[in-house]
Amino acid sequence: MKLIDGKKISGEIKDEIKEEVAKLKEQGIDIALAVVKVGEDPASAVYVRNKEKACEYVGIKSITYALKEETTQDELLELIDKLNADKEINGILVQLPLPKHLDETEVLNRIDSKKDVDGFHPMNVGKMMIGEETFLPCTPAGIVELIKRTGVEISGKECVVIGRSNIVGKPMAMLMLKENATVTIAHSRTKDLKKVTKRADILIVAIGKPKFITADYVKEGAVVIDVGIHRNEDNKLCGDVDFDSVSEKTYAITPVPGGVGPMTVTMLLANCVRSAKLFR
């Protein structure tokens, strides 16, 4: 069984990005990312800190706007408008989830699509659908990169994606289709999930339930990618996949932590570089 080491692979990509950022600096192009965080969600605080550290490592300037929980929709939209107009800012991201009283869709749609380094704006989602060059959502893009850098051929493979969120499941399916996989999207209403998952050469799991996928859901020799992230009572992290039982059957598998998560942050850096190159 191959362990797909997302930490190592993302480290390699970060070094490539660092070189590219240095070259752009020599040409007088500086890259700056605005990160907007609303409220005190502890997981979001960790992810934002990881993004700040990664930016610093590669030489991208990051500015975090930490807004209080009670921030109103109008206040948040006003900040986005200000960042959209700021010529020094190449990328804007709003850390999700937002507090319940805020309208996430309206906020994400307000970000200038040319600064949408999360790839969540409808314009960029549309471009991705038709295969035009654009910002790709970071987690799905990171997963494609992980699979490719593990040396696994995607073209012609049976790929099953469990989950249909706008951030992971739907774009994931699109990107695997672009790589010429035969793609099935399974979800909470899928009948006989095991029957569907057992045909997967590549199984991508974003179901949101700790250790839900056990060995009996997986075909011998499959590649399994675990997008889930859960913290148990002992503060230990696990994914949606029962790693110990499933890994005995797989050709390759991602761990949690250290699999998909670090790639999400690294692909954000790649999108910041893309923004500076395409739209400065």
Ligand SMILES: Nc1nc2c(c(=O)[nH]1)N[C@@H](CN(C=O)c1ccc(C(=O)N[C@@H](CCC(=O)O)C(=O)O)cc1)CN2
């Ligand atoms: N604006 C966005 N919000 C959210 C996104 C996103 O892509 N854009 N994705 C997730 C959270 N996320 C990034 O923001 C993210 C999740 C996990 C990790 C990560 O590195 N995980 C580590 C473990 C870290 C820990 O100790 O908890 C790992 O898996 O090894 C990075 C980023 C939702 N929101």
